[in-house]
Amino acid sequence: MSFASRSARGGTGAAEAGAVVSYRLARQRLVDSFTRGRRTTEEICDAQPELRRVAHSFGASLNEPCPICDGDDLVTVSFAFGPGLPKAGRVLSDLKEIRKLRIRGKPSTCYLIEVCRQCWWNHLRESYGVPG
Numbered sequence: 001m002s003f004a005s006r007s008a009r010g011g012t013g014a015a016e017a018g019a020v021v022s023y024r025l026a027r028q029r030l031v032d033s034f035t036r037g038r039r040t041t042e043e044i045c046d047a048q049p050e051l052r053r054v055a056h057s058f059g060a061s062l063n064e065p066c067p068i069c070d071g072d073d074l075v076t077v078s079f080a081f082g083p084g085l086p087k088a089g090r091v092l093s094d095l096k097e098i099r100k101l102r103i104r105g106k107p108s109t110c111y112l113i114e115v116c117r118q119c120w121w122n123h124l125r126e127s128y129g130v131p132g
């Protein structure tokens, strides 16, 4: 499942303002299913072209190995969704972007995605609401 299909389902302010939702357990289940041979890299290393582009330009290094290929190029990227923002989300390239979200007067939901720039594994790590 791609990030795009996940975000299309829950990308419009579902998270409560300020609350951080962790997706660690869902991530671990997916990694486990890969380790046990129930999922292939074709199924889970499926970062879409736009996500790859953003990961190349704005990815912040995670300093932990990729759970799939054990590579050392695992990064995070952040997107914000909400009223008045682009349908595909706004890329949050730095802290200034998050401050801008706070002062625009509309609530938004931010999603932190981990992406491996070697095998293109990608998974949602956490989401949090930004009050408007």
Ligand SMILES: [Zn+2]
Pocket (backbone or CB within 6 Å): 066, 067, 068, 069, 070, 071, 116, 117, 118, 119, 120, 121
């Ligand atoms: Zn990888």
